[in-house]
Amino acid sequence: MLDMIADILFAPHWAPDDLEKEKGVVAQERGEAFDAPDDRVFELHQSTLYAGQALGRPILGEDSTLANVSVKTLTDFHDAHMAPERVVISIAGAFDRDAVLDVATRRFGNLAPRPALDRAPARAQAGSVGEARKLEQTHLVLSWPAPPAGSDALFPARLLSDIFGGGMSSRLFQEVRETRGLVYAIDSFLDTFEDDGRLSVYAGCSAKNARTVAEIVRDQLALLADQGPTEAELTRAKAVARAQMLMGLEAPSARAEARVSQVFLRDRLVSFDEIRAKLDAVTAEEIQALARAALAGPLCAAAIGPKAGLGALAAFEAHS
CATH class of the missing domain: 3.30.830.10 (Metalloenzyme, LuxS/M16 peptidase-like)
Incomplete structure (x- = not known):
């Protein structure tokens, strides 16, 4: 399982046709959330509380941002965030500890450091x-x-x-x-x-x-x-x-x-x-x-x- 997750993380296949299909799915999900008042009211609250900040953006995006997502957008985001200090492997339940450590070391041990992300602290507004x-x-x-x-x-x-x-x-x-x-x-x-x-x-x-x-x-x-x-x-x-x-x-x-x-x-x-x-x-x-x-x-x-x-x-x- 960990090997499969590593494949997904380190060798993702961003097919343009698949991306366009998924953008259509997200657009439908956005419409569903808008139609659900008990979802929509939380989005209104968050966008007001953190107006102009990252936390104030809708998690499903907006029409303009969704339309502009490309394969390069995903690739750039993936490369910026896939860094050692931003990855934690947590396993619970029945597993072989030595086997897990072997896969984790082999597949995740060579992650290259990335520049620190520029993140402004959240500031709540009345x-x-x-x-x-x-x-x-x-x-x-x-x-x-x-x-x-x-x-x-x-x-x-x-x-x-x-x-x-x-x-x-x-x-x-x-x-x-x-x-x-x-x-x-x-x-x-x-x-x-x-x-x-x-x-x-x-x-x-x-x-x-x-x-x-x-x-x-x-x-x-x-x-x-x-x-x-x-x-x-x-x-x-x-x-x-x-x-x-x-x-x-x-x-x-x-x-x-x-x-x-x-x-x-x-x-x-x-x-x-x-x-x-x-x-x-x-x-x-x-x-x-x-x-x-x-x-x-x-x-x-x-x-x-x-x-x-x-x-x-x-x-x-x-x-x-």
């Missing part, structure tokens, strides 16, 4: 964007600053997200859906990058409820910033985080992916025991401090749906 469409629901994405990937502050940030809106026991799910019945779907999550991170909330609701939902989201985060989580919330969030990590360890593919992330972001492997210890050590005060820091940073909000629901953006900004 803003809001709305797109009116004739839809049944309004789709909202609201976000605040969070620690970047690789930071130890991600451990309290993970628990903050879980307590805030991550699951059926979270404050947002209980207040917005169970108590008030304003939404079907509402969730908070962390988006983390090398030099930036976001605590984000997605909600889908009727246009008449959008403003109320946005206000409740903001007020619940403000409550966490003012009072912090309860001891019961903190205990439950830690138990959920530990259980999810243990379940993740059962899948070899998840283990392999986790190791790659650790090497790229921390330049070392992080054991489960270390992660568990850091999670267990998180205090309510750390979570409260992160909630306060989030409210003090640049807010970004996006909405798509009936025009009446887009007023949620103004309401959210007014309360920030």
